Amino acid sequence: MNSTDRSDLLTLRDAVRDFAEARDWGQFHTPKNLAMALIGEAAEVVEHFQWRTPEASAALPEADRAEVALELADVLLYLVRLADVLDVxxxxxxxxxxxxxxxxxxxxxxxxxADxxxxx
Incomplete structure (x- = not known):
């Protein structure tokens, strides 16, 4: 498989893996720790919507949308890393x-x- 045949998800997985390996973080990236970090980051996403009306949550100010985007990226990165560690x-x-x-x-x-x- 050449690099043009690789999916974005595989490319991201490899980048996250390389990032962690360059910092010797594999020792900390146990499934338990990664799952806990994933939930922590998901909670940070939720904080942006807590106490907002449904309408306000759908019409976030641009600055808030930018913050949510970074929190969603954190969730994705931990999810991808957890899947990699578990060979999923x-x-x-x-x-x-x-x-x-x-x-x-x-x-x-x-x-x-919604049933x-x-x-x-």
Whole structure:
């Protein structure tokens, strides 16, 4: 596979891996620690929406959107690193989960509904 055939996700995985290796952070990047860091970063995303109305959360000021973008990037980076440490093909796992959800939530039953699949 040459570099033009690689997905953005694989390229990102390799960049995150190289970043961690250059700093000898592998010793700290256990699945437990990475999962905890992932949740911490996800909580930082949530803080930007806490106490806002649904309308205000959908119309963030540009400065807030820029901050949210960086927090989302942190979430993605920890997720990609965790998947790498666990040797999970994240793209394949996502495709598999999407197929499961397509079966659980057929469009003709789930359209416009927020019910769990067992209640459709």
């Amino acid at each position: 093909d994240l793209a394949e796992a996502a495709r598999r989960k999407l197929a499961i959800n397509e079966a659980r939530y057929p469009a003709e039953k789930a359209h416009g509904r 769990k699949y067992s209640r459709l």
